[in-house]
Amino acid sequence: MAASVVDGNGGSRLVVTLLGHVKELATQLEVHLGGSSPDLCKHLASQISSIAERSISLLITTSSLGGARKRSAVASPLSDASDAPFIKATKKRKTMDKKRHEVRVSSAGGGGDHPADDGHCWRKYGQKEILGAKHPRGYYRCTHRHSQGCAATKQVQRTDEDPTFFDVVYLGDHTCVQSQRAAAGQAAADALAPEYNDKPGTNLTVKTEGSTVEPEQQLQGWDTSAPFFFSSTPATASGCLVPERSPFSAPSTSENWGVSPATSDSNHVVSFPPFEVAGDDVQFVFQEVMSTIDRADGDGFVDELDIDVSSFFA
């Protein structure tokens, strides 16, 4: 409730949630391993890696950043029932009681001028030069704003320091059905789709400043509360394509996997080598993943996770 539910706790919980998904996916992958669908396995593996990457980023952020880059989030004391009555009577703009997630992403695509797809369909509705910033800020809202009344918006702005990085601020929750579908485990089911476009690894740093985090959303998953999903979620499978300007919309091959940007910044960046293991190696990796997750469910998972993850992704 309190506005103090910020990084530390929220981040950890989110990580647990993320790892839960990893576990699910890993289980599915294990099931399909010896099976007939290598494509599905590949996709599941990419999903796992994606989520793991996010988890790590999140941990790094929550443990080391500790609120360094905090913006003046005018957190309203009011708890937000995000989908609740949007004040339409008055044209009040005010910094509404929206959940706010701040993410720093890298456009690892090389020359890309936009951050990666985050699994949602965004429509740009404005752009503005920001005082003191070198780069303009783009304003996006959910494509389904009108059709479904989805109030989610995001702001994308290239960082001053490194033009390959973007600060993405997500405001509000997605209430549109599609987004949830695209984000949830359904993505795995959709993996059977012929073309599972693996998107290049997107390095990102997450920061959450939710004024209120509905417990139910946290429990039931990360879909509505987490603004970022599988960067590798096949947009095509969910019938949702991001504007052609996305650097990652181009079909990419697995060799782009876990791209480490040329400008690999020391902090906030996590990247993985290509996930090219097979056969017994996969089994091994599974064991590592699963045991890591199991331990993550326990205490002090942060430390252990840090070690384990780096060990099996090294």
Add this chain to the structure above:
DNA sequence: CCGATTTGACCCCC
């Protein structure tokens, strides 16, 4: 032709 983007104007808050 429809939907997305661009871009200048408008509006609200500090």
Add this chain to the structure above:
DNA sequence: GGGGGTCAAATCGG
């Protein structure tokens, strides 16, 4: 009054 967020007409692209 200025800065930032949104609107909406014009434009673009599939």
